[in-house]
Amino acid sequence: MKIIDCPLISGCPFYNNLRLPGSIDALKSLYCKLHFEDCARYKTKQRGEDVPMQLWPNGQFIGQR
Numbered sequence: 001m002k003i004i005d006c007p008l009i010s011g012c013p014f015y016n017n018l019r020l021p022g023s024i025d026a027l028k029s030l031y032c033k034l035h036f037e038d039c040a041r042y043k044t045k046q047r048g049e050d051v052p053m054q055l056w057p058n059g060q061f062i063g064q065r
Ligand code: SF4
Pocket: 006, 007, 008, 009, 010, 012, 013, 014, 015, 028, 031, 032, 033, 035, 036, 039, 040, 041, 042, 057
């Protein structure tokens, strides 16, 4: 299987700034490395909308307000 990284990976705060154990790495592997088209952050950006910091790839809002 060919792995294509998310084209937003270099500037994405979720990918680059969050340093939490376990589940974060799993989300990064699942979305940022395999299924970026399904990422809520990616889809929001593609619609031309601002991406809230607290929006996670799975669509949940967690953390900073
Ligand atoms: S898949 Fe989502 S969280 Fe991952 S780098 Fe792309 S926009 Fe950011």
